[in-house]
Amino acid sequence: MLHAVRLGAVVDPDAVAERHRLDSNVVLTQLRDAESAGWVVEHRGPLSGWSLTGTGRQEVDRLLAAEIDEVCGRAEIEVEYARFLRLNAPFLAVCTDWQIRVDEHGVPQPNRHTDAAHDAQVLARLEPLHEGVTSIGESLAQILGRFGSYVPRFNHAWTRLGANDVDWLTRPLIDSYHTVWFELHEDLLATLGRTRSEERGGA
Numbered sequence: 001m002l003h004a005v006r007l008g009a010v011v012d013p014d015a016v017a018e019r020h021r022l023d024s025n026v027v028l029t030q031l032r033d034a035e036s037a038g039w040v041v042e043h044r045g046p047l048s049g050w051s052l053t054g055t056g057r058q059e060v061d062r063l064l065a066a067e068i069d070e071v072c073g074r075a076e077i078e079v080e081y082a083r084f085l086r087l088n089a090p091f092l093a094v095c096t097d098w099q100i101r102v103d104e105h106g107v108p109q110p111n112r113h114t115d116a117a118h119d120a121q122v123l124a125r126l127e128p129l130h131e132g133v134t135s136i137g138e139s140l141a142q143i144l145g146r147f148g149s150y151v152p153r154f155n156h157a158w159t160r161l162g163a164n165d166v167d168w169l170t171r172p173l174i175d176s177y178h179t180v181w182f183e184l185h186e187d188l189l190a191t192l193g194r195t196r197s198e199e200r201g202g203a
Contacts, residue, residue, distance in 0.1 A: 001030045002052070002060045003146070005040060006190065007183050010049040019149055064191055073143040074192070080136050080143075081188045085199075087132050088185070094129065095178055097122050098169050113166045123161060126169075126177075130158050133181070147187070153180045 004016045013031060017024035031050055034040045039056030043049055052060065068074050101111045101118065113119055134154055140147035157177040160168035170178045189195065 001027055002034060002039060002056060003064065003187075003190070005031075005050055006052050006057065006060050007186055008049075010043060010047060010051045012049050019153075020146075060190070061193065065193060067144065068191060071144060076143050077140065077188070077191060080140050081192060083136050084133070084185070084188060087129050087136075090125070091129050091133075091181060094122055094126050095170050097125075119166070126161075130154065133184070137184070144191070150180060150184050150187075 001016065001020075001022075004020060005011050008016070013027045014024050016022070017027045031040055031042075034056065035042065037059075038053060039059050040050050041053055043051065068077065097111075098119070099111055100108050101115075103109050111118070134151050137147060137150040137154065141151070153175055154177065157168045157175065157180060161177065167174065168176050170176060172179065189199065
């Protein structure tokens with residue numbers, strides 16, 4: 001539950017329960033217990049929900065380190081992380097081309113999704129990446145069961161894109177392909193105890 005809060009930044013208990021197939025009352029009880037321990041804080045107002053405190057983040061880091069040691073899975077997850085990184089730059093390029101088009105004067109313009117042929121070409125580049133990342137998700141789930149939610153979420157977004165729902169590649173605030181991809185990336189970094197700055201530095 002704490003890890004779900006970390007990945008979501010500010011989360012709704014019902015959304016956590018639905019995504020991880022937990023009882024919403026159990027999640028809320030756990031959040032209240034975590035609040036008493038000083039690990040989470042509840043926000044009220046326009047951006048309502050729950051987020052980690054600094055102490056809570058330290059606790060998640062401790063639990064993740066214990067979890068990966070318990071299953072002796074670090075080396076296997078490192079392999080899948082390396083596979084993911086090889087897909088990451090091509091995926092970001094797909095997202096950019098989905099959002100931006102260059103006009104006849106070489107000026108970048110928002111993609112209005114009025115050119116079906118262009119969008120089809122972009123999605124054709126996503127297809128092998130989809131096959132790759134779902135393979136990674138399946139392998140990760142065999143190591144740590146909590147990774148099992150990613151493949152259904154990727155498949156759902158892929159299905160919506162196949163039904164010409166253009167929001168489901170990059171739109172924020174929904175479980176779009178980019179949302180799930182970003183969360184998986186963060187999950188891998190957190191699980192391995194890494195940061196994005198270390199990743200950019202080649203660590």
